[in-house]
Amino acid sequence: MRIATWNVNSVKQRLPRLLAWLDERSPDVVCLQETKLADEAFEELLGEELAGRGYEFAAHGEGAWNGVAILSRVGLEDVVRGLEGGPGFPQQEARAVAATCAGVRVFSVYVPNGREPDSDHYRYKLAWLAALRNAVAPDVEAAAVCGDFNIAPTDADVFDPEAYVGHTHVTAPERAALADLEKLGLDDVVRDRWPSERVFSYWDYRAGMFHRDLGMRIDLILAGGPAAARVRAAWVDRLARKGKGPSDHAPVIVDLDEAPDGDTGPVVPPPSAPVTKRGTAKLPQSRP
DSSP states (O other): OEEEEEEOSOHHHHHHHHHHHHHHHOOSEEEEEOOOOOHHHHHHHHHHHHHHTTOEEEEEOOSSSOOEEEEESSOOEEEEESOTTOOOSSSOOSOEEEEEETTEEEEEEEOOOOOSTTSHHHHHHHHHHHHHHHHHGGGGGGEEEEEEOSOOSSGGGBSOGGGGTTSTTSOHHHHHHHHHHHTTTEEEHHHHHSTTSOOOSBOOSSTTTTTTTOOBOOEEEEEEHHHHHTEEEEEEEGGGGSSSSOOSBOOEEEEESOOTTOSOOSEESOOSSOOOSTTSOOOGGGOO
């Protein structure tokens, strides 16, 4: 079974690329984030195209912002939208949907950004992660928690730790909240498979960050023990980030039981001219 997660940064804007990618990579389960469509609009835009490819779907959206979905061609049962008792900003946002797909309890999540350390949105992010942990805990053995976590788990998951000083995504409380989720019994399957490799899933649109491979690994698949033991390949589909009109994120793909493309990875294709020397680049928003 092939499971993928992808922050598409607007399904409407990415539709031709998404459909072509589904045809090329043939995933069995897809978790989408930042769909930016209300549920009726999602069905109107994608329903027929997905049905023709054998996918059922569960969407949880709200219009111009946020939005998550699960696409599955191996079953879609016990759908739950949102996090019961979870925090809002000020109302609950469309950031989580869960469903059981071929025995795996799949969560598609779009963790709040946090904006600035110690801001109200940052505190909302930490509270949201605690609510996610509570939602995952009862089914953690069967779980695969997939999505844009807006957290780089370690300094190895950013191009230069010094460039991120004072910013969100790398602070100790965020990383501790992510670690608390993993302590339930979840494995970061890409990092487990590639413990010392340079692997990113997000690159800012600005300043040539993608072409220089100045990115972050914030899109994760965290799997419970049974699913983690079935992993045969785990990789970032960097090809989907190339070309005209891409999302700023690349899909993350995990193959269970068998790997149709072989044990490929960690990044496909690898960058041709990465800037690896630290101290040579800043975040675009940090430039004078």
